[in-house]
Amino acid sequence: MGLLTNDQSRNQLVKVLLAHGNKLCFVSYLAGVIWFLALAYQPLNAGTYFSENALLPGLVESELPPVFSSALQFNDEIKAEVEKDKKVTPHAWIFKKFREIGLETYLQNFSVIYPFRTVAKQVATGENVYSILRGRRAASTEALVLSIPLRPLVNVIKERPATHGGIALALALAQEFKRKPYWSKDIIFLFSDYDEIGTLAWLDAYHQTESQYIVGSDLQARSGSIQAAINLELPAENVQYYNLLLEGLNGQLPNLDLVNLVVRLCRRERSQVAIHHSLEKRRHQFSDSHGESLEDFKLSLSTMLRMMWYQASGAPSGNHGMFHKFHIEALTIQGVAKKKGSHNDIGVSARIVEGIFRSLNNLLERFHQSFFFYLLPATNRYEAKAMEEKKLNEEKEKSEDDKKDDEKKEADDSEEGDKGF
Amino acid sequence: MGNTGQNHNIGIALIHMITCFVILYLSFNPAGCMSHEEQVNEFFQTGHTNNWAVLVDASRFWFNYRHHANVLSLYRSVKRLGIPDSQIILMVADDMACNPRNPRPATVFNNQNQHINVYGDDVEVDYRGYEVTVENFIRVLTGRLPESTPRSKRLLSDERSNVLVYMTGHGGDGFLKFQDAEEVSNVELADAFEQMWQKQRYHELFFMIDTCQAESMFQKFYSPNILAVASSRVGEDSLSHHVDPALGVYVIDRYTYYALEFLESVKLGSKKTMAQFFKVCPKHLCISTVSTRTDLFRRDVSQTLLTDFFGSVRNVELLTETSSLAKVNTSSRSGSDTCSKDSCKGTDRKPGRFSYPEQVPSILI
Numbered sequence: 178m179g180l181l182t183n184d185q186s187r188n189q190l191v192k193v194l195l196a197h198g199n200k201l202c203f204v205s206y207l208a209g210v211i212w213f214l215a216l217a218y219q220p221l222n223a224g225t226y227f228s229e230n231a232l233l234p235g236l237v238e239s240e241l242p243p244v245f246s247s248a249l250q251f252n253d254e255i256k257a258e259v260e261k262d263k264k265v266t267p268h269a270w271i272f273k274k275f276r277e278i279g280l281e282t283y284l285q286n287f288s289v290i291y292p293f294r295t296v297a298k299q300v301a302t303g304e305n306v307y308s309i310l311r312g313r314r315a316a317s318t319e320a321l322v323l324s325i326p327l328r329p330l331v332n333v334i335k336e337r338p339a340t341h342g343g344i345a346l347a348l349a350l351a352q353e354f355k356r357k358p359y360w361s362k363d364i365i366f367l368f369s370d371y372d373e374i375g376t377l378a379w380l381d382a383y384h385q386t387e388s389q390y391i392v393g394s395d396l397q398a399r400s401g402s403i404q405a406a407i408n409l410e411l412p413a414e415n416v417q418y419y420n421l422l423l424e425g426l427n428g429q430l431p432n433l434d435l436v437n438l439v440v441r442l443c444r445r446e447r448s449q450v451a452i453h454h455s456l457e458k459r460r461h462q463f464s465d466s467h468g469e470s471l472e473d474f475k476l477s478l479s480t481m482l483r484m485m486w487y488q489a490s491g492a493p494s495g496n497h498g499m500f501h502k503f504h505i506e507a508l509t510i511q512g513v514a515k516k517k518g519s520h521n522d523i524g525v526s527a528r529i530v531e532g533i534f535r536s537l538n539n540l541l542e543r544f545h546q547s548f549f550f551y552l553l554p555a556t557n558r559y560e561a562k563a564m565e566e567k568k569l570n571e572e573k574e575k576s577e578d579d580k581k582d583d584e585k586k587e588a589d590d591s592e593e594g595d596k597g598f
Numbered sequence: 599m600g601n602t603g604q605n606h607n608i609g610i611a612l613i614h615m616i617t618c619f620v621i622l623y624l625s626f627n628p629a630g631c632m633s634h635e636e637q638v639n640e641f642f643q644t645g646h647t648n649n650w651a652v653l654v655d656a657s658r659f660w661f662n663y664r665h666h667a668n669v670l671s672l673y674r675s676v677k678r679l680g681i682p683d684s685q686i687i688l689m690v691a692d693d694m695a696c697n698p699r700n701p702r703p704a705t706v707f708n709n710q711n712q713h714i715n716v717y718g719d720d721v722e723v724d725y726r727g728y729e730v731t732v733e734n735f736i737r738v739l740t741g742r743l744p745e746s747t748p749r750s751k752r753l754l755s756d757e758r759s760n761v762l763v764y765m766t767g768h769g770g771d772g773f774l775k776f777q778d779a780e781e782v783s784n785v786e787l788a789d790a791f792e793q794m795w796q797k798q799r800y801h802e803l804f805f806m807i808d809t810c811q812a813e814s815m816f817q818k819f820y821s822p823n824i825l826a827v828a829s830s831r832v833g834e835d836s837l838s839h840h841v842d843p844a845l846g847v848y849v850i851d852r853y854t855y856y857a858l859e860f861l862e863s864v865k866l867g868s869k870k871t872m873a874q875f876f877k878v879c880p881k882h883l884c885i886s887t888v889s890t891r892t893d894l895f896r897r898d899v900s901q902t903l904l905t906d907f908f909g910s911v912r913n914v915e916l917l918t919e920t921s922s923l924a925k926v927n928t929s930s931r932s933g934s935d936t937c938s939k940d941s942c943k944g945t946d947r948k949p950g951r952f953s954y955p956e957q958v959p960s961i962l963i
Contacts, residue, residue: 230661231659231660231661233661233846233847236841236843236846236847236848237843237844237845237846237847238843238844238846312698314696314698314703315698357701358701358703359698359699359700359701360698361697361698361699535846538699539660539661539699539846541659541660
């Protein structure tokens with residue numbers, strides 16, 4: 178008779194379970210934790226891929242000049258401008274420059290009522306500058322946002338680096354984009370004061386919602402619904418690699434397609450891109466181990482744990498977190514400048530951002546195809562929470578299938594004429 | 599005086615003789631030595647008198663640019679080979695040329711070098727935008743259109759028409775996706791073609807399809823005189839050919855690219871056959887396997903001219919003698935005649951070569 182249908186043997190089973198209950202619990206828990214950590218091991222997770230067919234990422238060639246002289250010039254100008262007064266942000270300069278380009282540029286004032294009533298009703302005020310580039314042949318029903326936080330030089334620390342290169346880049350790109358006829362969505366250039374607070378004030382005014390402690394003035398102009406936002410933190414110097422910040426409020430993340438898009442565009446420009454500063458050492462891309470060595474595992478594990486840590490804190494890692502509140506997919510691209518050996522000048526960054534926007538331009542719907550909750554052990558590997566139960570059951574088969582799928586995808590890509598990396 | 603007169607007469611006689619010889623020689627010229635009968639018969643060999651084309655692009659959106667380019671390139675080829683716009687039904691979503699994402703507005707290119715704008719000034723789209731639906735497609739084929747439909751949207755073919763049906767888009771095993779919202783299945787399509795046969799709306803039909811798993815679409819055909827070619831087998835994907843980096847899209851599919859290359863070498867009087875056309879994209883070029891269906895077709899494929907379907911050849915033959923043509927009996931079709939009130943007992947139909955078929959069989963009335 179069967180183990181569970183027979184009364185006697187069932188009783189036996191229950192007795193065994195009760196006797197060793199605590200030990201079993203402890204062992205299962207430990208096994209679970211170890212299993213979870215093992216997910217960072219490359220054969221156990223999956224390679225990233227694009228789910229949204231409309232994106233056509235990186236297919237179109239850049240239309241920027243090979244030496245982006247206007248960006249370099251703006252870069253010099255902004256460096257001079259911020260040196261004048263290190264305590265303030267160059268609002269007036271930005272406003273003037275965007276007006277000169279010929280875009281609709283406006284200011285938005287906001288005030289923050291300090292919530293902790295230790296000091297009697299402290300109110301801080303700030304100013305956002307935003308500029309709207311209208312798509313000539315489209316009806317302004319949708320928009321994309323390029324957001325740059327404004328930080329006075331005195332406030333710059335390692336976690337909140339300087340962003341002046343981004344201002345120059347935005348100006349140069351705005352000038353280039355304005356000349357092109359192929360924008361199907363409006364592009365909004367947003368320069369926010371006080372990082373997340375200014376962004377939230379602007380977003381609240383845009384969507385006509387209210388926050389408890391932030392009061393912003395009404396916007397003089399707006400566009401359609403925002404489909405995606407890129408937050409840019411670029412220093413004025415040359416960049417060695419790009420660090421992506423994904424975590425938003427309460428652990429929200431942007432759609433994985435957007436992350437994959439940014440990674441692919443960076444790779445197209447032969448730039449290094451990392452998540453949580455975990456640089457993929459160049460030699461590993463050509464080694465035979467394919468990410469199965471102990472070093473790789475340690476790196477993947479630390480990246481994954483750092484991502485979980487940031488998510489657990491609930492605080493956003495950049496301005497992009499505020500966009501997640503309104504279901505707008507957003508992430509932050511941080512350019513990391515080191516003392517020597519950096520070759521990614523502002524032209525490379527400009528081409529990456531242009532490529533991202535050209536691809537986002539192709540979108541017809543909001544991002545909905547790919548995952549919203551995932552863990553990234555590396556920029557090209559992902560671990561989706563929906564897949565974890567499956568993994569538990571079919572560990573070996575899944576990893577083999579993934580390998581075959583990756584090979585097949587590579588074969589398909591190369592056959593379709595896609596320039597694989 | 600008499601001598602010159604005689605000479606003159608001899609001269610004239612000589613000229614007459616020479617002229618006679620020349621005429622006799624010419625009339626017995628081996629080049630024109632084909633018998634009269636043969637000349638006349640060759641003229642009526644194909645059996646069709648007019649050509650129609652139904653070109654369908656079943657997908658829309660910017661990333662499906664290549665389907666658009668496919669169908670417009672074929673439209674250009676078919677027009678070049680002589681089928682006029684009045685006999686072409688072009689069903690395409692037409693959202694490429696004026697798409698805000700198009701870096702070259704008002705154009706559609708089928709090649710990276712951007713030499714030919716297949717959209718041009720004179721493209722006539724009959725069903726555009728959201729009119730490209732399965733219902734409209736089936737109605738066009740079967741002729742069941744509302745009274746108010748203009749002539750340009752009707753397929754006014756008769757039993758001596760050769761019809762070319764070309765479809766492209768996204769397909770699967772047994773279906774073709776129409777505009778992201780609906781599908782047409784292979785069974786539906788086979789039934790539509792059978793309706794066409796019953797109503798004598800085609801003499802011969804050539805079905806060409808370039809989608810993924812395209813073979814499945816012609817597997818269910820059962821009407822006679824259909825020739826079909828598909829760009830891929832069931833379980834295979836049809837792949838696109840190349841990207842245009844200036845536009846940022848794939849501009850054409852592989853099978854259509856090579857088919858067009860072949861068609862470009864075809865001129866109006868060309869003797870290229872359908873058998874040659876079927877070999878146009880071998881596996882190393884197309885990656886997918888091109889498959890064909892010839893069992894329903896009565897003629898030999900290697901004797902069928904390409905221009906029977908792709909062009910509209912108006913033959914002109916000059917005869918030196920008169921000939922009388924015998925009346926042809928039209929009841930050569932077996933078992934699928936419509937049955938009218940008068941002739942339901944199997945007697946001969948009305949004499950005469952051309953009779954208007956009944957749109958709704960009288961049995962039902």
